[in-house]
Amino acid sequence: MIQVNYQDSRPIYQQVHDGFRRQILAGVLRPGDQLPSVRELSTRLAVNPNTVQRAYRELEQEGCVYSVRGKGSFVADASDAARAHQAELLGRFDSLVQELQALGVTPEQLRQRLEGGTT
Amino acid sequence: MIQVNYQDSRPIYQQVHDGFRRQILAGVLRPGDQLPSVRELSTRLAVNPNTVQRAYRELEQEGCVYSVRGKGSFVADASDAARAHQAELLGRFDSLVQELQALGVTPEQLRQRLEGGTT
Amino acid sequence: MIQVNYQDSRPIYQQVHDGFRRQILAGVLRPGDQLPSVRELSTRLAVNPNTVQRAYRELEQEGCVYSVRGKGSFVADASDAARAHQAELLGRFDSLVQELQALGVTPEQLRQRLEGGTT
Amino acid sequence: MIQVNYQDSRPIYQQVHDGFRRQILAGVLRPGDQLPSVRELSTRLAVNPNTVQRAYRELEQEGCVYSVRGKGSFVADASDAARAHQAELLGRFDSLVQELQALGVTPEQLRQRLEGGTT
DNA sequence: GTGGTCTAGACCACG
DNA sequence: GTGGTCTAGACCACA
Known part of the structure; x- marks a missing residue:
């Protein structure tokens, strides 16, 4: 679902961030849906876990996503x-x-x- | 004519570049007009000459400007x-x-x- | 009586802990009252028994609650x-x-x- | 000016963040003042540059500070x-x-x- | 010199 | 297993 393009001038964490945000705001991902885990997505995209983590953190700071330690990351009410x-x-x-x-x-x-x- | 804003998120060289490009495309600067010299502009804006140099270089690569060794930089045909x-x-x-x-x-x-x- | 909110930033064990403490300190639960068993509460809240266990342990460490082996957990003198x-x-x-x-x-x-x- | 306390339950990046924010909001640091560089502060506090960087980044996201690549980090208009x-x-x-x-x-x-x- | 991004991998807190 | 923090150190963009 999410793709990373090394030719893109945007940093990777932001590509991940933007990709999820777009899907959330467009309704492809709906409130309550679980995002892939940091570890899973980082291996799938072949990037560092920190990079994915940062994308998730910024999504959370924007209110698009909420994370629960030990449970996972989930789409928040998008309104x-x-x-x-x-x-x-x-x-x-x-x-x-x-x-x-x-x-x-x-x-x-x-x-x-x-x-x-x-x- | 050109102003630099340190609070702007764009790098300075790009602010200079964008400023000239906008003026050229809007017709404020017309084909053949001479741009201020790198030295003059850099002192006027209190920035590093490299920074102005880079702005001019990119304007030239885009075809907005042409440089004549020993004469200066001039606005190109804008079309x-x-x-x-x-x-x-x-x-x-x-x-x-x-x-x-x-x-x-x-x-x-x-x-x-x-x-x-x-x- | 006790509710768990996954969107709350506090860990679940602490939500349980805080909920009981508040009820005890406010007098809703009175000294000698029995708390629900770890097993019962964990199934009712659909959380891991460890989580409830930890909440009770911390309540006990604070002196809000005391446990009797084989009998259950009880509200302590609140003073x-x-x-x-x-x-x-x-x-x-x-x-x-x-x-x-x-x-x-x-x-x-x-x-x-x-x-x-x-x- | 800024101190780090390893006994504090808050993460280090947040202690740094809170410390600066308090000084800024209290008027100790005034708009336009330059913050210590990421490298300088990280060596002074004996923490990783990333940790300081994160503190600065969050200050910037809150609008307390603005950073200019190649120049430094500065206190923003605090209002x-x-x-x-x-x-x-x-x-x-x-x-x-x-x-x-x-x-x-x-x-x-x-x-x-x-x-x-x-x- | 400055800030910004990223990797590799550790350890902790939580369930 | 999950997310969160931190270190060590690299490389890039900018002035």
């Missing part, structure tokens, strides 16, 4: 994290639009692109 | 760089839209946002 | 444990107050908060 | 973090008061303690 994440993406959307318009792209072109993606 | 840059931004736009829709944001909501930003 | 516990909480109270005052919160504000909570 | 921290402490204050009252401590006793600490 809060989801709302924050959506707000962040909309902010990025706005600034991208602004930048594109500064380069001469018309809102009309962007609107057409929106429809294109709906297909 | 090529602009086209590439615009394509990159549009790609980011598409993937952002896709992700937002995965989170349940409707194209209608995004369209309204587009109009809001047109002001 | 000793209560005094120790109250002293500990008062200590925490003092250091909290000190820290809040260092941040500019006036004793007056805290006094008002005290009254608010009396309701 | 936001301070407000959040104070709210957290007041919450702890309330629940402590509630617990103490459940044990029979009167608000009057607590009020006297407040004045005692003012000295």
